[in-house]
Amino acid sequence: MFALCAAGVVGLVGGFGSSEAVASPVLGEACVKKGRTRKVGKRTFVCRERNGQLVWVNKKAGSSTPVSSAKPVPAIELNELVIGTPKIVIVTDSSGMKRYVGLSRTAGGVIAFDPKCTHLGYQLEVSGGEWYCDYHGSRFDGGTGSVITGPARTSLRRYPTEDRAGTVFVTI
């Protein structure tokens, strides 16, 4: 089942032409209408097709990759992760973008993944301790990110992690 935990705060922002608060999009998150834009602070997100799927991307970069972000940011408290039970959290990167990050605690430490299927980029879920894509059924090892079942053939992308006094930081 899908386990989603918001480590970062899912911000509500205004300023979209109405007084109603609108949820800030997450890079790579599914969107509905191609070409729709959302302005969050100084950044603009646009809904574009990527690998047959409509997702939010940076308008400037034209991709779901942030313009630049190389600084470690806090993702989760270590004691919130249980060995054998991966989680997907929302992390605010150092440029202020909200991103999904997959986290898995192993005997050797915490491993962070980009929780996107390496087949066509669909958002992954956690199922039975594994990363699962319900688009075409690919499964990835929960601890290593390696492919268990295709059609995906490439392991999940990893992000560097570090433990700072019990808080897991990721560089995304």
Ligand code: FES
């Ligand atoms: S997009 Fe994940 S299996 Fe095809």
